[in-house]
Amino acid sequence: MTPSLHLWLIAVLPLIGAAINGLLGRRFSRQTVAAIALGFCGATFVWVLFVAARFSSLEIPHVEIVAPWIRSGGFLVNFEMYLDQLTLVMALVVTGVGFLIHIYSIGYMWEEGGFYRFFSYLNLFMFFMLTLVLAGNYLQMFIGWEGVGLASYLLIGFWFTKDAAAAAGKKAFIVNRIGDFGFLIALFLMIKHFGSLDFLQVFGRVESGLEQGTVSVGLLTTIGILLMVGAAGKSAQIPLYVWLPDAMEGPTPVSALIHAATMVTAGVYMVARSHLIFNHAPDALTVVAVVGTLTALYAATIGIAQTDIKKVLAYSTISQLGYMFMACGVAAYSAGIFHLMTHAFFKGLLFLAAGSVIHAVGGNQDMRSMGGLKHYIPVTFWTMTAGTLAIAGIPPLAGFFSKDEILWQAYQSNGAYWFLGVVTAFLTAFYMFRLWYMTFFGEYRGGAAGPGHDDRHGHGAPHESPNLMLVPLIILAVLSVVGGWIGIQGVFEHFLAPVFNGGKALAEATPEAAGHGTEFLLMALSVTAAGLGWYLAHVLYYRRPELPARIAVALGEFYQAVVHKYYVDEIYAALFVRPLVDGSTRILWHGVDQGVIDAAVNDSAQGARHVSDAARHMQSGNLRSYAGWVAAGGAVVIAYMIWMGVR
Amino acid sequence: MLHLILFLIFGSICVAGAVNLLVQRHPISSALSLVVVMASLAVEYLLLGAEFVAAVQVIIYAGAVMVLFVFVIMLLNAGAEERTQGSRVALLLGVPGVLVGGVLVAWVLLRQSGTQPVALGALPGYPKIIGNLIFHDFLLPFEVTSILILIAIMGAVVLAGQPATQSQPGEER
């Protein structure tokens, strides 16, 4: 019996920080608030490291039941913490990157109002995310799932006085909810057919049920597809991705932490955790892969036409998440998790660096008025370069290894996935380097800095960010460079193998068997694609910067559609939002609420009033009329009594 | 036989007095009719042997209460009633109701012709026996009614006394 590692501490420490800052932070100085938030976040990171150090001596999977929760008939749910390799990887990523972003946020948000609120929410998010990651059963994971959605809502709408931010927060939460509906139905199906939500029990019963024939593949396919619906909502895949670009209204550290590194990866984690269900439902896997691939390509095409630096990164996130789902969809779960990890590094870095850029130019986010910044903000420039190279998949940086692993696994399943993945890689490189050139090269097009919410100090020329913001950038840049090396010779995959053992059975044969030659050929092809993208961006945005405008005009309508994100938001608004709001107003509000419920109350009051109006004529104040009533009543009673007596 | 004749004579005097009370317009006439009713009722009580009750009826009821009524009528100088509009409910519902009720009761009672007849002077109510009962078995009600009379006296004095003049609050009592 391995000793308890108090895994619950990992999740609860940030909660304590959130509570302290949330309840008392208003009275603290900024230094205190920052220290508390950073302290608890750091403490949880240290604890995860401690657990990691002890990891090899544990029996895997290591489950710690903290307390019982639901005991209803035969249905048991506990508060339990579950630890295996997958959990450890996720926990390290979440706490590590989270810690760095906390440090960065202190510098970024230093001059903002609501400082304590921000850090309270940030810690709260950490709590929920860690609950999700360390959960031992689906219900606890769902708590974390919903909780991160809540934290995301609070943080997106942090500047809630701004209409766009409040609306974006609402949109994120509502669209997430739609996905959660699918997740919930899947949970209900699990309860009905497997009688439990505990991971080990569910997976065990799936296996035994398949053997005995009590569980059908159709059921597993349904559950898998419903889980994917939930994941599509949380991880911004088609058709529920629309909230992520709007979520850029939130502060940039929020975008880095939640909408790049951690929350949006919850869907990938959930699919990977449920790999046993998916492996036995090939149709569900196909759905996952197709959705992932299409989303990756689709988002990349939108990304090439965006002018807001954060929106480009947002669509890039959606696209990279599509890659992760593509990997899971071909049962290459460890490749997906690998890319999740490297993506956390370089996407987090890119967002933080973008924040630094925005801070440097005084709050402006439009790339068309940036340019030539590499002289003004060199540290930001070099770190962002590292991130850009990583995401484009240029060896030997991190993104190359993970993306290539995915493409190789995809090729082994279906060539079409691979091809679309390569096209997406080309587009990724193109729009990332486009961003790079537009921001850092050429002449500074900024002129006088516009008023932005970052602009507290009167701006002249763009300036570098404080060290508090630069240090995390540097650390993440280093990780983006070396983080992928853990994938060489399949060390990472080997580490995660005990988790996904069942998964490999359905995938094609191990890479070694398919031949190194093919693998290297494919690798070369994808690197070439990335290089082509870089070159194209170089031509269009460095050498001949007047070309893009001419191309845009030439493409006309099509270009306009891409710029407007294929009008998807408008279509959704017309198809779903407006009918719902109209129906709600007319039917539910005027019809039901006012017409039935209010009317019932009001009319019953009116009715009582009418009845009493009629009855009050008896109170005439006339003594004899009262006496008359008494006499009449008395006569009736006497008559009745006589009748009873005579009967 | 004699009993029946006496009963009928004084019974009809009762009824005549009661009807007269209804018919008369001036309250003083009604009051005097009521005195007649009470007197004949006293005779009826005697026929039943209730001597003490008959005496008390005449002395207290007819002699004190009715005198009080007459005093008040004269004090207030009540004149004859005018014909004003009465209560529709009373006339339409009450009177027929009472009549119907009364007829019903009478009919029931007279149907039971097999009731035991009551003899002349059936239950002698000597003052001695009654006093004995009052001060032994019915002591509590007796005491309570004494208090009741006390309260009634105080109430009558307060109600009918001179109204309080518009004096400064806190000045009197």
Place this chain on the structure above:
Amino acid sequence: MVPLSYYLVLSGILFACGVIGFLIKRNIITIFMSIELMLNGVNLSFVAFAAHWQRLSGQIFVFFVMVVAAAEAAVGLGIIIAVFRTRETLNVDQVNLLKL
């Protein structure tokens, strides 16, 4: 030998007259006298039953009824005088402030 029911019928007639007087009379004092008439009718029935069942408690009850009637008459007339002072009328229809 008078049957009991005759006494009761007489009592009933007196009571009914009292009620009718209460209903149709306009003068407050006359209404009060009708109440006394009712009480008298009831007294007669009490005494009749006492004689019928050979129990003296009926007569004692009559005694108490008379006491209460006297008290009630005293207080009631006091009220009438008070009302007369303010309203200057003995017409019961004009004492109708208790209406809605």
